[in-house]
Amino acid sequence: MANGTVALEEKSFYEESTNRWNKGILAWIFSTDHKRIGLLYLYGISAFFLVGVLAGILMRLELIAPGKDLFEPQFYNQLFTLHGVIMIFLFIIPGLPAIFGNFFLPIQIGAKDVAFPRLNLLSWWIYVVGAIMALISIVLPDGPLDTGWTFYVPYSVRSGTNISLAIMAAFVLGFSSILTGLNFITTIHRMRAPGMTWFRMPLFGWSMYATAWIQIIATPVVGITILLVVLERYFGIGIFDPTLGGDPILFQHLFWIYSHPAVYIMILPAMGVVSEIIPTFARRTIFGYKAIAMSSLAIAFVGYLVWAHHMFTTGISDTSRIIFSLLTFIVALPSGVKVFNWVATMYKGSIDPKPPFIWVMNFIFLFSIGGLTGLVLGSLATDIHVHDTYFVVAHFHYVMFGGVGTIFFAALYYWFPKMFGRMYNIKTANIAAALYFVAFNMLYFPKFIMGYMGMPRRYYDYLPEFEAMQQISTVGSWLMGITMILIFGSLIYSMKKGKKAHKNPWGGVTLEWHIESPPTLENFHEIPTVKTEPYDFSQLKEMDYESK
Amino acid sequence: MSQSDQAITASGDHGHEHRDDIGSKMGMWLFLFTELLLFGGMFLAYGYYRYLYSDEFHFAATELSTSIGTLNTVILLTSSLTVALAIAAIQKGKKNFAIFNLVVTIGFALAFMVNKYFEWAAKMHHGIYPGADELLAKSNGEIIFFGLYYVMTGLHGLHVVIGLVLLAVMLVFVIQDKITKDKYVALENSGLYWHLVDLIWIFLFPLFYLIQ
Numbered sequence: 001m002a003n004g005t006v007a008l009e010e011k012s013f014y015e016e017s018t019n020r021w022n023k024g025i026l027a028w029i030f031s032t033d034h035k036r037i038g039l040l041y042l043y044g045i046s047a048f049f050l051v052g053v054l055a056g057i058l059m060r061l062e063l064i065a066p067g068k069d070l071f072e073p074q075f076y077n078q079l080f081t082l083h084g085v086i087m088i089f090l091f092i093i094p095g096l097p098a099i100f101g102n103f104f105l106p107i108q109i110g111a112k113d114v115a116f117p118r119l120n121l122l123s124w125w126i127y128v129v130g131a132i133m134a135l136i137s138i139v140l141p142d143g144p145l146d147t148g149w150t151f152y153v154p155y156s157v158r159s160g161t162n163i164s165l166a167i168m169a170a171f172v173l174g175f176s177s178i179l180t181g182l183n184f185i186t187t188i189h190r191m192r193a194p195g196m197t198w199f200r201m202p203l204f205g206w207s208m209y210a211t212a213w214i215q216i217i218a219t220p221v222v223g224i225t226i227l228l229v230v231l232e233r234y235f236g237i238g239i240f241d242p243t244l245g246g247d248p249i250l251f252q253h254l255f256w257i258y259s260h261p262a263v264y265i266m267i268l269p270a271m272g273v274v275s276e277i278i279p280t281f282a283r284r285t286i287f288g289y290k291a292i293a294m295s296s297l298a299i300a301f302v303g304y305l306v307w308a309h310h311m312f313t314t315g316i317s318d319t320s321r322i323i324f325s326l327l328t329f330i331v332a333l334p335s336g337v338k339v340f341n342w343v344a345t346m347y348k349g350s351i352d353p354k355p356p357f358i359w360v361m362n363f364i365f366l367f368s369i370g371g372l373t374g375l376v377l378g379s380l381a382t383d384i385h386v387h388d389t390y391f392v393v394a395h396f397h398y399v400m401f402g403g404v405g406t407i408f409f410a411a412l413y414y415w416f417p418k419m420f421g422r423m424y425n426i427k428t429a430n431i432a433a434a435l436y437f438v439a440f441n442m443l444y445f446p447k448f449i450m451g452y453m454g455m456p457r458r459y460y461d462y463l464p465e466f467e468a469m470q471q472i473s474t475v476g477s478w479l480m481g482i483t484m485i486l487i488f489g490s491l492i493y494s495m496k497k498g499k500k501a502h503k504n505p506w507g508g509v510t511l512e513w514h515i516e517s518p519p520t521l522e523n524f525h526e527i528p529t530v531k532t533e534p535y536d537f538s539q540l541k542e543m544d545y546e547s548k
Numbered sequence: 549m550s551q552s553d554q555a556i557t558a559s560g561d562h563g564h565e566h567r568d569d570i571g572s573k574m575g576m577w578l579f580l581f582t583e584l585l586l587f588g589g590m591f592l593a594y595g596y597y598r599y600l601y602s603d604e605f606h607f608a609a610t611e612l613s614t615s616i617g618t619l620n621t622v623i624l625l626t627s628s629l630t631v632a633l634a635i636a637a638i639q640k641g642k643k644n645f646a647i648f649n650l651v652v653t654i655g656f657a658l659a660f661m662v663n664k665y666f667e668w669a670a671k672m673h674h675g676i677y678p679g680a681d682e683l684l685a686k687s688n689g690e691i692i693f694f695g696l697y698y699v700m701t702g703l704h705g706l707h708v709v710i711g712l713v714l715l716a717v718m719l720v721f722v723i724q725d726k727i728t729k730d731k732y733v734a735l736e737n738s739g740l741y742w743h744l745v746d747l748i749w750i751f752l753f754p755l756f757y758l759i760q
């Protein structure tokens with residue numbers, strides 16, 4: 001791109017490369033353009049997500065009747081581990097920040113790119129290397145790992161499967177996550193357009209900021225922890241080995257010091273997306289902007305102090321259990337603040353129930369169930385009863401899949417026209433949202449009941465009394481499979497064949513809706529000067545907006 | 549606030565290249581922060597086991613050679629000085645003095661690693677390494693002490709090697725005039741990294757060699 005003198009304005013970033021290849025895959029995989037990198041993540045992450053879904057459906061198939069149906073118990077162990085590792089490390093942790101953060105964070109703050117474009121490309125490559133390592137660990141002779149995604153010692157030190165490679169894969173993926181976080185923090189500090197003060201920043205930006213901090217603070221700790229497991233395997237250094245005087249519980253502490261904040265790496269960006277979508281479709285400025293922004297930071301902070309609620313049954317002292325239980329209740333407060341603010345935003349708004357909004361409604365419903373059952377797990381007495389049962393499985397699917405996963409789709413439907421310049425079929429999207437809701441509850445709600453009745457997690461077999469509910473759940477998984485085919489099928493079709501989208505199909509007012517769809521390489525013809533708060537809908541009158 | 553000190557450099561192939569030295573340094577600080585946390589996990593484990601096995605740790609530490617440890621501390625501290633001198637020299641445009649200081653820093657880094665090699669080799673010669681029969685015959689606390697010793701000083705050694713490579717690359721850049729009086733943030737960042745390596749050692753040294 002020359003110095004802005006030549007009129008190249010109309011070319012989108014699809015038509016303009018940032019490197020010496022003009023076309024083809026090389027122009028993508030070595031591109032430093034944040035939008036291309038975001039899309040690369042989108043394709044990779046979606047592919048892994050579908051593999052994970054397939055593993056989930058396979059597990060449900062095994063559970064269709066008591067006893068051995070399809071495969072050996074060991075294979076079931078490997079399946080849930082694979083499923084968990086893919087869903088956590090390859091889908092949901094990088095998901096929203098790496099895809100939508102990369103694509104929209106710079107645009108929303110009025111920047112041409114992130115602060116370190118080449119580092120950004122490096123993060124993507126590191127992600128790919130980590131993913132490849134994980135894939136190799138599946139096919140190597142000793143077989144895929146079977147420890148569950150948590151790699152608990154002592155089993156992870158003893159298991160004969162390819163643990164080391166898989167753990168190194170998680171380590172490498174963590175590195176990618178750290179670099180992305182570091183990049184975003186610097187971007188937000190240094191690249192905001194003139195007039196884009198902190199409190200004029202869209203809430204998605206705030207949530208990315210809080211997320212990025214968690215990424216850099218928490219990830220190194222899990223990095224060193226799982227590295228220690230690998231060293232333990234090779235050299236027997238003893239740190240986690242009780243026969244040498246080590247303490248396996250220390251592993252759990254170190255692991256959850258990261259992995260609990262990691263759930264906020266997952267959920268905060270999702271909450272940011274919700275805070276974007278609701279004002280747009282309610283045509284009202286967000287209620288309690290500062291409360292929402294600050295509650296993100298509060299979650300990021302208190303989220304550090306609750307890790308031991310994963311360990312209530314490990315024999316830690318009563319004092320620490322009570323403290324951690326109390327803190328767990330406290331961390332629910334900022335999330336509650338957000339939910340109330342969202343609902344207040346909708347109050348007396350002129351709501352336009354387009355697909356992204358409907359997906360957000362799915363989110364609020366499912367996430368609330370997930371959040372409330374979290375309180376059951378956070379109270380000491382009830383946790384003893386439901387610990388390590390299907391209740392936990394249901395709970396984390398409701399928060400991770402029903403919360404973050406749902407918003408993954410909401411964000412996709414919201415920003416799809418901007419990313420691809422084309423529109424999908426609204427009706428199909430609505431049907432998918434409805435189907436998703438039914439499938440989801442069918443798949444996971446029975447697990448709450450089974451868990452309460454005592455069905456343990458990570459079992460490939462069960463007592464006959466659970467049969468009916470296990471079958472409902474399995475049928476739900478098929479319905480979920482169909483929903484996924486519908487969603488991805490229709491979106492992939494629309495990427496190529498959809499109607500040309502208007503640059504502002506929803507009537508949004510944040511900066512991404514002021515520019516072309518798809519955006520040009522440098523996003524803005526000239527860096528905008530921001531004069532209003534982010535959700536000021538009075539600007540809509542002057543904007544070019546498709547009101548029908 | 550950010551726009552004023554962002555000079556857009558003319559770049560050949562695309563317009564994304566921009567220069568923001570404050571931003572680069574901020575990124576580096578954030579990265580160093582993650583490094584601290586990486587070691588933080590280890591220090592936590594150390595603290596926990598020291599509490600659990602204070603007598604054994606006390607005893608095991610006497611087997612480490614305080615003199616080699618001290619020598620390495622002096623080496624690293626001095627190298628932090630020389631790298632700082634190299635940066636100051638570049639800022640004043642004294643290229644040759646900068647090169648001299650970088651070479652000295654790299655020399656110190658090598659000396660540190662050589663010392664470390666002899667230290668480890670001597671330990672291993674006496675059968676003190678994870679999994680060795682002699683070590684396994686000792687008490688649990690001692691086994692953990694040496695486990696931590698190898699992991700923590702090993703991880704630190706790895707950082708020394710990375711820093712060494714980084715400084716060598718910077719040296720080449722200075723020689724090729726890619727790092728100059730007006731454009732030295734890369735050298736500054738490498739210097740920061742080197743100070744971190746030094747800083748971590750300053751904590752490792754007393755924890756392993758001095759508290760006996």
Ligand code: HEM
Binds near residue numbers: 053081084477480
């Ligand atoms: C169609 C979609 C899905 C199906 C059918 C499904 C099904 C399952 C099943 C049957 C289990 C094993 C339960 C047990 O025996 O303990 C499981 C575990 C798990 N799932 Fe899913 N799931 C799906 C989507 C997801 C998503 C989207 C996520 C994350 C965002 C996720 C994360 C997990 C995790 C972390 C585990 C625990 C693995 C472990 O125990 O180590 N799942 N899922």
